[in-house]
Amino acid sequence: MIGHGASLAPSAPDDAAAGAVAPDEIVVPLEPPAARPVRSTLWTIRGFISRRQYWVLATTGVALPLAAWFALAALGTVNKVFLPGPFDVARRVITWFNNDDLLGDVRISCYRVIVGWALSAVIALPIALLIGTYRFVQALLEPLTDFIRYMPAVAFIPLVMLWIGIDEGAKIAIIFIGTFFQMVLMMAEDVRRVPMAQIEAAQTMGATRLEIIAKVIVPSAKPALLDTLRITMGWAWTYLVVAELVAANSGLGYAIIKAQRFLQTDKIFAGIILIGTIGLAMDQGFRLIHRVAFPWLYKRS
Amino acid sequence: MASAVQCRGVWKVFDTGSSRVTALQNLSLDIPEGEFVTLVGASGCGKSTFLRTLAGLEAHTAGEIEASGSPIAGPGVDRAMVFQDYSLYPWLKVTENIRFTRRLSAHTRDRASSDVEAAAARAEALLRLMGLATVANAYPNQLSGGMQQRVAIARALMSRPRILLMDEPFGALDAQTREVMHDLILYVSELEHCTVIFVTHDVEEAIYLGRRVVVMAPRPGRIDSIYEVPLPARRLQDMKHTRPFLDLKKQILERIRATSGMKTDSELLQKLSRRADA
Numbered sequence: 001m002i003g004h005g006a007s008l009a010p011s012a013p014d015d016a017a018a019g020a021v022a023p024d025e026i027v028v029p030l031e032p033p034a035a036r037p038v039r040s041t042l043w044t045i046r047g048f049i050s051r052r053q054y055w056v057l058a059t060t061g062v063a064l065p066l067a068a069w070f071a072l073a074a075l076g077t078v079n080k081v082f083l084p085g086p087f088d089v090a091r092r093v094i095t096w097f098n099n100d101d102l103l104g105d106v107r108i109s110c111y112r113v114i115v116g117w118a119l120s121a122v123i124a125l126p127i128a129l130l131i132g133t134y135r136f137v138q139a140l141l142e143p144l145t146d147f148i149r150y151m152p153a154v155a156f157i158p159l160v161m162l163w164i165g166i167d168e169g170a171k172i173a174i175i176f177i178g179t180f181f182q183m184v185l186m187m188a189e190d191v192r193r194v195p196m197a198q199i200e201a202a203q204t205m206g207a208t209r210l211e212i213i214a215k216v217i218v219p220s221a222k223p224a225l226l227d228t229l230r231i232t233m234g235w236a237w238t239y240l241v242v243a244e245l246v247a248a249n250s251g252l253g254y255a256i257i258k259a260q261r262f263l264q265t266d267k268i269f270a271g272i273i274l275i276g277t278i279g280l281a282m283d284q285g286f287r288l289i290h291r292v293a294f295p296w297l298y299k300r301s
Numbered sequence: 302m303a304s305a306v307q308c309r310g311v312w313k314v315f316d317t318g319s320s321r322v323t324a325l326q327n328l329s330l331d332i333p334e335g336e337f338v339t340l341v342g343a344s345g346c347g348k349s350t351f352l353r354t355l356a357g358l359e360a361h362t363a364g365e366i367e368a369s370g371s372p373i374a375g376p377g378v379d380r381a382m383v384f385q386d387y388s389l390y391p392w393l394k395v396t397e398n399i400r401f402t403r404r405l406s407a408h409t410r411d412r413a414s415s416d417v418e419a420a421a422a423r424a425e426a427l428l429r430l431m432g433l434a435t436v437a438n439a440y441p442n443q444l445s446g447g448m449q450q451r452v453a454i455a456r457a458l459m460s461r462p463r464i465l466l467m468d469e470p471f472g473a474l475d476a477q478t479r480e481v482m483h484d485l486i487l488y489v490s491e492l493e494h495c496t497v498i499f500v501t502h503d504v505e506e507a508i509y510l511g512r513r514v515v516v517m518a519p520r521p522g523r524i525d526s527i528y529e530v531p532l533p534a535r536r537l538q539d540m541k542h543t544r545p546f547l548d549l550k551k552q553i554l555e556r557i558r559a560t561s562g563m564k565t566d567s568e569l570l571q572k573l574s575r576r577a578d579a
Contacts, residue, residue: 197388201453204356204382205460206407215404219392296391296440 084266089273092266096255109240109252110278112168116175116243117236121229124183131184132191133217142188149181154242166247174246178239179232186232190224191217223294230286237279304367305464305496306332306355311364313350313522323521324350325361330515330524334463337490337497339511341504341553343561347522348500349468355498356382356466369463378407381457382466386473388453389441395452396437400424402460420459427455430489447478454486458493465490467499471506480538483509487536504553508546509536516553518560525560528553 041047049057066086072078073085080088096102130137156177164170194217202216244253252271259267291298313325324347332338340348353359355368357376366373368380389398402408403420428434431451441449450470457465467486471479487510490497501507507514508530518525531545540546 195387197384197386198390200358201382201384201388201456202401202405203358204376204380204466205402205405205456206376206378207405208407211405216390220390222392294392296442299440299443 081263081265084269088266089269092264092270093274096267096270100255101250105250105252105255106274106278108250109244109275112171112243112251113175113233113236113240116172116239117179117233119172120176120180120183120232124180124187125225128184128187129191129213129217131188132194132221133213138188142185145181145184149185153178153239157242157246161246170246171243171248171251174243175236175239178242179236182235183228183232186228187225190221190228193224194220223290223297226286226290226293230283230290233282233286234279237275240275303334303370304331305334305336305369306330306498307365307367309365311351311354311366312362313347313354313359314362325354326521326523328364328524332496332498334496335494337487337499337510337512338515339499339501339507339513340515340517341501341507341557342517342522342525343519343557344502345519345522346517346560347519348517350522351517352382352466352468352498352500355464356380358382378402378460379462380464380466381460381462382468383450383453383457383470385469386446386449389449389456391441394438394440395433395444396424396428398441398452399427399433399455399459401456408460423459423461427458430492431455431485445478446474447482450474450482451485454489458489458495461493462495464496464498465493467497469501470499472501472503479506484536484538486510504550504557505541508532508549508553509541514549514553516556516560518556520562526556 042049069083070086072083073087084092093102096105127141131141132138153174157174160170160173160177164173198216198220199212202212207215240251241253241256244251245257248254252275256268256271259265259271308328308330311325311328312323315322315324328351340351342348350359354361355366355373357373357380368377390401393401400420409416428437431454433448433451433455436444436448441452444452453470471482474482483506486497497510499507499510511530512534514528514530516525516528517523528549530549532540532543
């Protein structure tokens with residue numbers, strides 16, 4: 001039998017591997033011998049990369065396409081109508097800011113996205129809580145929700161105009177339709193993922209049904225629910241352009257649609273990049289809230 | 302001595318519409334107050350179902366069960382349960398987990414200031430008793446599996462239950478940690494004067510902990526036999542190597558093997574290996 005200690009001690013006699021070894025016969029060196037050459041772990045499945053490697057790779061991933069864009073524009077081989085240069089786009093952002101009320105567009109678009117998204121969140125949350133907690137509510141509502149979520153939100157535009165009209169409500173309604181049904185299903189799944197043992201533990205401690213929902217299910221599902229809110233916020237932004245198709249005269253999506261009519265490709269680029277930047281900032285905001293609100297998920301020993 | 306749990310002719314039938322499974326067949330068992338009883342048996346013998354029925358998490362189909370003198374109708378504060386894992390609340394610190402019952406109306410209905418103080422002292426005492434004082438402000442996922450189960454036991458004991466139900470609580474722990482937990486739970490149950498009903502699939506654990514070992518058999522789940530453990534009330538690790546311990550272990554293992562229905566499998570293996578030789 002090869003003892004654990006024997007393999008640690010290269011200086012132990014060879015015949016030690018054959019039989020029993022008493023603890024005091026094993027000599028353990030205090031320092032490890034020269035380290036073995038390290039092989040790269042980049043292609044190890046789920047391998048480790050250092051923080052530095054992460055940042056170098058992340059920067060490269062962003063910088064490379066940006067550099068390609070600069071190069072293409074500098075060469076001048078592509079017509080600016082098809083691909084405006086980075087400086088054209090930057091200039092457009094400045095004139096947009098100075099002459100065309102960029103901040104007003106950002107503000108109204110943020111307002112529509114946030115109100116539409118918040119409205120679906122407020123209504124989806126209790127429904128999802130019921131679906132995830134009670135099987136009969138799941139049977140009642142989930143198939144219908146599954147059915148509706150496959151319908152394209154764009155196709156609802158005529159109905160929304162007919163039922164709600166063409167003012168702010170209509171734009172918010174489109175964003176609501178685009179996010180609500182997905183939100184219900186994802187949040188219901190978050191609630192269902194609460195471990196049964198957590199619920200049963202509360203039952204054996206004599207918790208009432210309301211206490212189980214308020215003191216176990218909700219706090220247990222909260223981190224996953226916040227993640228769902230973060231992901232659906234991204235989807236709300238993708239529905240913004242669609243929503244601003246409806247008789248809008250302001251907003252980032254509207255600006256993109258209008259720029260298309262005048263073939264202002266640089267403004268289309270500017271609008272898309274602005275939406276991406278705002279979305280990224282909001283995403284990071286959500287991640288920050290996650291870290292602050294749920295410290296136990298980030299503490300391990 | 303008064304009975305902590307009395308079962309007469311208890312049946313549990315799972316009826317899914319398309320199939321009927323008898324999980325418990327005519328179970329009768331009397332557990333006196335303060336006893337440490339262990340339930341062992343092959344998987345599917347209904348030992349966990351029986352424990353969950355005692356906890357009030359499952360409703361039995363027929364028969365009578367009384368806990369602390371009154372019939373069981375759902376979970377009650379006289380019975381506490383410790384699960385195998387994932388039952389702690391990861392968003393609460395260790396002390397908050399232990400004090401969780403204090404957030405429930407069932408435990409705070411007649412709130413007096415002396416009661417609140419007593420609860421604080423109780424939580425403090427449990428922290429020390431279970432060796433958790435140094436990690437009182439840690440979150441459960443910062444603790445090892447053994448420490449997490451200490452928290453789960455402390456939480457169950459917080460409201461001074463008369464009956465402690467344990468469903469393979471040490472099943473996920475390594476052998477060394479498990480030994481430590483065995484001595485701890487024996488000590489604590491003695492100190493708290495509570496009846497313990499302990500489910501396990503580990504025969505050695507069942508004998509070491511139990512004053513009586515109830516062996517259950519599967520398909521349909523039923524009590525096969527009951528053994529008094531011929532060891533002194535105060536258990537020591539060395540007793541595991543004594544003749545009476547080993548004899549009882551052999552006897553129980555043979556009963557489990559005989560009732561588990563696994564015999565056909567070994568015959569099949571032999572048949573298969575003979576074919577490979579030929």
